[in-house]
Amino acid sequence: MSTPWILGLTGGIGSGKSAAAQHFIDLGVHLVDADHAARWVVEPGRPALTKIVERFGAQVLQPDGTLDRAALRQQVFQDEAQRRWLEGLLHPLIFAEIDQYLAQADSPYAILVSPLLVESGQHRMTQRVLVVDAPEQLQVQRSMVRDGSSEEQIRAILKAQSSRNERLRHAHDVLVNDRDLAWLKQEVERLHHFYLTLSGGQA
Structure with missing residues (x-):
């Protein structure tokens, strides 16, 4: 059996990368956090x-x-x-x-989930990068609901994390997660079927 290729999965706070990661796990993909x-x-x-x-x-x-x-x-x-x-x-x-x-x-490919995939250099361990992205206002709203944090705290974290542009510059695939969970699940399934056709992470 050939060695699985590695997909890097990242996204800013409140982008929904954990929800996306869970859908990949449900599809049987080996995932490391x-x-x-x-x-x-x-x-x-x-x-x-x-x-x-x-x-x-x-x-x-x-x-x-x-x-x-x-x-x-x-x-x-x-x-x-x-x-x-x-x-x-x-x-x-x-x-x-x-x-x-x-x-x-x-599994045919494995996933490395990391909020600091780009900043830490961990993207160099991967053959392909998927960025889960969301409009900043939505990231702030989701994070406030999830963590009970203030808007200031969330914005400070957003500032400290890699700029969106830097993340997107490294992305091979971008999943804009601005709808509901059912839609996110469909998108993950679509990407999963596409990834199964790739050899070494390259189309």
Whole structure:
């Protein structure tokens, strides 16, 4: 059996990329979530967590020994050098983790879902990129409903994420998700059937 090719799936906050990802899973596509990989590499007992504690101290741990992400974020948010150190430690581990899970795929193609697919360089692990896109106002509305966050908070996240133009520049396919879930599901099925005809992700 030939090795599955890899589709990168990304989109800004509130674009509906998680809903799209779930539809692909329902169709039997092997999917790896970069956010999950980022959590796995810092689980208790993993070398990365030990190194983080050595550098930042025990205040970045929760009472149960797991990583206190908020505390760590505060330490690195203000300090460019610390942030770079942390990214230097975690990014190669996250890449290796993703790679290992993608290698287990038994579907004709596999998907790497990552909100930071472009910024993190993870798009280089893929043969094709699908961007789930939505008008910004709709992204804000959806995110406010889902997370109970304020409009300011959501707009700040949108600013921090890769600009839409940068994402779209890397896209081979764009799914504009501005309708309902039934429509999204149809679009995912249409793309899935198209992807099954591709060899190595190229038409």
